[in-house]
């Protein structure tokens with residue numbers, strides 16, 4: 216078991232994946248350290264999202280706001296629009312809060328320790344460990360889904376998640392490198408993402424194969440065990456998509472609190488078992504046959520879409536008009552984009 220850290224680091228030296236925010240192991244050995252701002256941004260974006268999906272968003276954010284001071288000074292609406300499509304929008308709101316706290320309370324420089332990072336908005340135990348290890352080479356232990364899977368298999372531990380988390384953390388701590396903690400954190404996460412994958416682990420080329428108890432027992436595909444989740448409920452709602460005769464779309468910014476808080480979207484009813492059809496204003500509404508379907512963390516949503524044309528002098532009580540030239544579906548969260556895609560054919564300007 217003592218060899219695990221050594222073998223992992225040797226493997227990482229040869230196989231580290233290139234990422235825009237990553238300093239490769241050879242450069243790191245030469246003393247180059249990553250930009251903590253870029254590392255933090257990547258870690259917040261990577262929560263619940265894959266590296267492939269994050270690359271382009273990360274590039275765009277770094278181009279728009281190259282430093283944390285730039286991001287802290289940005290307009291909320293611009294940041295929310297740039298985040299649209301990444302999901303879990305509370306992360307974007309916390310991103311801004313955190314940037315502003317780092318500028319206001321830490322002079323624009325991220326604190327370096329796990330404990331200090333944990334006091335910042337939107338930074339939980341995993342992200343604090345990842346930033347302190349990757350950006351500052353502090354010997355913090357990261358435990359994400361990839362690392363949990365690797366630890367369950369190395370120790371052939373069949374305790375189901377999430378109850379097993381503290382034990383898996385203890386295993387992970389045993390192997391955390393004291394000399395190269397930043398590279399080690401990235402190595403173990405890369406191993407989980409590319410070799411020790413959920414369905415098809417490549418044990419034949421795994422650098423820690425000789426220390427893996429699950430591989431020896433042939434149980435790797437059964438691990439990690441998980442306590443079955445309750446099925447997600449389904450909620451229903453109605454989205455009202457209206458267009459003025461000059462082509463302007465009626466949108467509204469959702470309240471800061473709650474799901475999709477602060478994001479741009481169509482006026483909708485509440486989302487529940489049986490939404491009342493409280494149309495936001497009087498218009499000649501058409502109901503589309505197809506619904507926009509979307510799955511959030513805790514529920515499935517079926518959104519009925521109603522469309523209407525509005526006269527030039529319309530003064531709806533909800534929302535604001537956005538001209539056709541200024542409107543871009545890419546600034547909407549995914550569920551609102553789906554609703555727009557359904558309505559677009561009905562509300563076309565030829």
Ligand code: SF4
Nearest residue numbers: 411418421424427435
């Ligand atoms: S030997 Fe297989 S199961 Fe064990 S850590 Fe490596 S890839 Fe995962």
